[in-house]
Amino acid sequence: MVRVRFAPSPTGFLHVGGARTALFNFLFARKEKGKFILRIEDTDLERSEREYEEKLMESLRWLGLLWDEGPDVGGDHGPYRQSERVEIYREHAERLVKEGKAYYVYAYPEEIEEMREKLLSEGKAPHYSQEMFEKFDTPERRREYEEKGLRPAVFFKMPRKDYVLNDVVKGEVVFKTGAIGDFVIMRSNGLPTYNFACVVDDMLMEITHVIRGDDHLSNTLRQLALYEAFEKAPPVFAHVSTILGPDGKKLSKRHGATSVEAFRDMGYLPEALVNYLALLGWSHPEGKELLTLEELISSFSLDRLSPNPAIFDPQKLKWMNGYYLRNMPIEKLAELAKPFFEKAGIKIIDEEYFKKVLEITKERVEVLSEFPEESRFFFEDPAPVEIPEEMKEVFSQLKEELQNVRWTMEEITPVFKKVLKQHGVKPKEFYMTLRRVLTGREEGPELVNIIPLLGKEIFLRRIERSLGG
RNA sequence: UGGGAGGUCGUCUAACGGUAGGACGGCGGACUCUGGAUCCGCUGGUGGAGGUUCGAGUCCUCCCCUCCCAGCCA
Numbered sequence: 401m402v403r404v405r406f407a408p409s410p411t412g413f414l415h416v417g418g419a420r421t422a423l424f425n426f427l428f429a430r431k432e433k434g435k436f437i438l439r440i441e442d443t444d445l446e447r448s449e450r451e452y453e454e455k456l457m458e459s460l461r462w463l464g465l466l467w468d469e470g471p472d473v474g475g476d477h478g479p480y481r482q483s484e485r486v487e488i489y490r491e492h493a494e495r496l497v498k499e500g501k502a503y504y505v506y507a508y509p510e511e512i513e514e515m516r517e518k519l520l521s522e523g524k525a526p527h528y529s530q531e532m533f534e535k536f537d538t539p540e541r542r543r544e545y546e547e548k549g550l551r552p553a554v555f556f557k558m559p560r561k562d563y564v565l566n567d568v569v570k571g572e573v574v575f576k577t578g579a580i581g582d583f584v585i586m587r588s589n590g591l592p593t594y595n596f597a598c599v600v601d602d603m604l605m606e607i608t609h610v611i612r613g614d615d616h617l618s619n620t621l622r623q624l625a626l627y628e629a630f631e632k633a634p635p636v637f638a639h640v641s642t643i644l645g646p647d648g649k650k651l652s653k654r655h656g657a658t659s660v661e662a663f664r665d666m667g668y669l670p671e672a673l674v675n676y677l678a679l680l681g682w683s684h685p686e687g688k689e690l691l692t693l694e695e696l697i698s699s700f701s702l703d704r705l706s707p708n709p710a711i712f713d714p715q716k717l718k719w720m721n722g723y724y725l726r727n728m729p730i731e732k733l734a735e736l737a738k739p740f741f742e743k744a745g746i747k748i749i750d751e752e753y754f755k756k757v758l759e760i761t762k763e764r765v766e767v768l769s770e771f772p773e774e775s776r777f778f779f780e781d782p783a784p785v786e787i788p789e790e791m792k793e794v795f796s797q798l799k800e801e802l803q804n805v806r807w808t809m810e811e812i813t814p815v816f817k818k819v820l821k822q823h824g825v826k827p828k829e830f831y832m833t834l835r836r837v838l839t840g841r842e843e844g845p846e847l848v849n850i851i852p853l854l855g856k857e858i859f860l861r862r863i864e865r866s867l868g869g
Numbered sequence: 870u871g872g873g874a875g876g877u878c879g880u881c882u883a884a885c886g887g888u889a890g891g892a893c894g895g896c897g898g899a900c901u902c903u904g905g906a907u908c909c910g911c912u913g914g915u916g917g918a919g920g921u922u923c924g925a926g927u928c929c930u931c932c933c934c935u936c937c938c939a940g941c942c943a
Binding site: 411446508509512513519520521522570574580584594598615617618619620639641644648649687690706708711712717719722762763770834842843847 | 870873876883902903904936938939941
């Protein structure tokens with residue numbers, strides 16, 4: 401059975417890059433009838449916050465990427481927060497020490513940093529080995545650690561040999577001998593480092609596939625060595641490409657919105673975001689681009705992941721969002737749009753009227769947040785607009801003649817034509833002026849849709865106000 | 870300093886060693902009020918140089934550019 405995991409750190413909001421990784425894991429799990437597991441990697445004590453954990457979950461739920469095992473829903477392989485698994489890591493570290501595959505180090509982090517800088521200044525790679533730390537292991541130093549309640553760090557003895565990774569996306573990757581030196585697996589504060597915790601967890605949680613960003617490709621070398629030390633077969637690895645900003649650098653806040661939450665607040669739909677993200681580094685076998693979550697699940701496969709980085713294109717996402725908006729059932733659209741009207745201070749009194757407004761204006765918006773301003777004239781009178789002198793009589797006559805007309809375009813349009821012809825006014829200029837009188841703007845939905853919905857009373861009132869009556 | 874990944878229109882992405890195509894964007898047209906909707910058309914690309922081959926985006930070599938790891942962050 402396929403078991404995959406998404407393992408974010410609760411150090412911020414859900415980034416679209418992480419969301420894309422979660423999405424691929426989710427799609428693969430669902431396609432293979434496997435399990436999608438959420439694991440919280442909260443060993444960075446300074447940056448991790450419970451509030452972020454909750455926000456991450458909220459965003460994943462909003463996207464529709466529901467997990468089968470996790471801190472909230474539990475499961476057979478818990479706990480699902482790394483901070484609750486510290487004893488497990490300690491035991492595994494001690495096992496490696498006993499087997500001679502790891503060792504204690506009594507150097508302070510600052511001392512190690514010094515060694516590192518020295519190596520770099522000498523033009524050498526900052527690789528460590530056990531001999532370098534022996535001088536710190538003295539009775540005085542040990543006593544010191546004990547008095548301060550410190551634990552020695554645990555370093556893993558990195559075997560000096562080649563490692564080969566057959567990655568699903570990247571193909572065969574060879575890590576040459578001497579690529580890295582020994583590395584920390586347990587810190588002096590008693591918490592594990594990323595690579596160690598990751599391997600222990602993936603092993604114990606019986607993860608079959610690790611689908612993650614290729615920024616961790618080089619970390620895989622350490623993890624392969626750890627699997628070997630534990631005498632366990634590693635999972636299948638698939639390193640997906642990185643999402644970059646327009647400048648080719650990693651996508652970050654300086655490029656604009658990067659979190660799922662920010663896009664949600666701007667009025668983007670989960671359907672659109674999921675669809676767009678899925679196409680960054682993956683393609684449908686037939687080249688289809690507009691795909692529901694269900695279609696993504698049925699067509700997804702790891703072998704159609706592409707290895708090159710992708711630049712995030714807000715314009716294509718916005719276009720896609722507009723498409724989903726326009727093709728959504730009006731009832732659902734109404735529910736989703738309401739919060740944006742409330743925020744804009746527009747009161748919705750008549751539900752049916754509201755739906756009709758959305759039906760007309762949706763042609764002209766691409767995100768939910770654009771609805772209020774685009775349709776404000778349906779709910780509030782715009783400031784009166786000056787009618788050009790040569791058209792005042794036209795509007796006066798229309799005001800009179802339309803009083804007793806049944807309010808449909810079939811009966812209204814002939815009146816327009818008749819009056820325009822009588823006054824020798826061109827349709828183009830008339831309609832533009834009418835548009836400004838009714839909406840206060842020069843652009844908007846089609847007048848043939850606006851007029852019936854506004855109703856006779858509002859139509860005539862706005863003409864009257866502009867006539868200065 | 871050491872190790873690893875990547876490079877196809879502006880962007881995303883397709884192409885058994887055999888026609889470089891699709892989408893978004895941009896430009897133009899149609900839609901007889903406007904237009905962010907709709908329809909039609911155009912524009913536009915294999916980082917560079919060699920090699921192998923009947924034939925190279927694809928295989929090989931060198932060069933260039935970009936990204937990632939070597940944190941007691943993840």
